[in-house]
Amino acid sequence: MTGAQSNGPPLARYVIAATLARTSDGGAVVAIVLLVNTSGGPGWLAGLLAASITAPHLLGPFVARRLDTAEDGRTVIAWSAVIHALTLAGAVLLFPFTPALVPAVLLIASGLVGPMLTGGISSRLPRIAGPELAQQRRAQGWDVATYGIGGTVGPSVVAAISAWASPTVAALTLAAGALMAAAFIRLLPYQPREFAATDVPRPARTLALMLRSARLRRTLYLTVVVALSVAVLPITAVNSASMLNVDAASAALLTAAYGLGSLTGSFGVMVRPLRGSADRLMTRLAALIVVALAAVMLAPSFPIAAITYVVAGTLNSYFFAATLAARSEYSPRSARAQVFVWVGALKITAGSAGTALAGALVGIDPVLPLVAGAVVTAAAVLVSAAERRIDPGVGEAAQS
DSSP, X not given: OOOOTTSSOHHHHHHHHHHHHHHXXXXXXXXXXXXXXXXXXXXXXXXXXXXXXXXXXXXXXXHHHHHHHOSBHHHHHHHHHHHHHHHHHHHHHHTTTSXXXXXXXXXXXXXXXXXXXXXXXXXXXXXXXXXXXXXXXXXXXXXXXXXXXXXXXXHHHHHHHHHHSOHHHHHHHHHHHHHHHHXXXXXXXXXXXXXXXXXXXXXXXXXXXXXXXXXXHHHHHHHHHHHHHHTHHHHHHHTTHHHHTSOHHHHHHHHHHHHHHHHHHHHHHHHSOXXXXXXXXXXXXXXXXXXXXXXXXXXXXXXXXXXXXXXXXHHHHHHHHHHHHHHHXXXXXXXXXXXXXXXXXXXXXXXXXXXXXXXXXTTTOTTHXXXXXXXXXXXXXXXXXXXXXXXXXXXXXXXX
């Protein structure tokens, strides 16, 4: 299948494929945890199986090179979606009847292909969006929206179906969504391979290239630091009830406010695409996120806290769109998919570290995770601004 251009606008097909894939990826952990809990399994087992599907994302860059060397990258991503669907379904169906090692191995396989459903799919977007910068930036807004929908709708769908039927049915629904995503991925426009396999760098060399490139280096560490920092917000929200004089259930609504802000930000980028240098935008938006974290800390009441969470979510979506633009515009074409997956994998790892950090600090003081997040992000902003004066990275865009 080399084109399928008649099956609707390519960007619409992309959005459908990405939304289905990321909804399945985003809801899988919740489904696994609910499955273990409802079956009476211990908490350590739920944590182990959840880690089995999330931890392998860090290895994503070592399988992403196949995207840059494949004759048809759609096939690689589509098969990744199929593998995710089959391994997730197999894990939940075998869980009641086999030792925990069996579903754990299947979930590890699912986690290994997970980065293909996030950064891997995003790497297809630059050549779908169109040649104009405004087209690229608007399409990146759509991409941010698919991540936001996947991260919010996925867990919500799992919770709703689990309450109506069971976590097993919820997980199988996610698997079916991944299979549908595979079909839509195959309907994306064919993108011929641009480079011979021998010209595509290995994963370690790609990472070294990113660290040498001033703009990609800033993209990497700003993405990682901001992901770590905003990951503390859900934990802080639930634990801020006493400070805001509300019950825990009401405090949890702050997480929903953050999700609302994320979707608002992604739609904002679609309506009014980002302008200017993606490199500068990342630094400026990261600085605004520091301000937003400080505002969350200082919010005197629940309504104002809710507003600050909406603002934080909105700014993070704009920041995410800027990082997508940076990956697209500054990556060497021979390693573009690997750059997307490297940044995405390290972002997921940083988010997990931020959640763990918040869990460790929140018992000491509910605002301490916010302080830590604001401090490390402010430090990264200062380093980025100082580094740009020394090494602006001019002329690095889209080199081969």
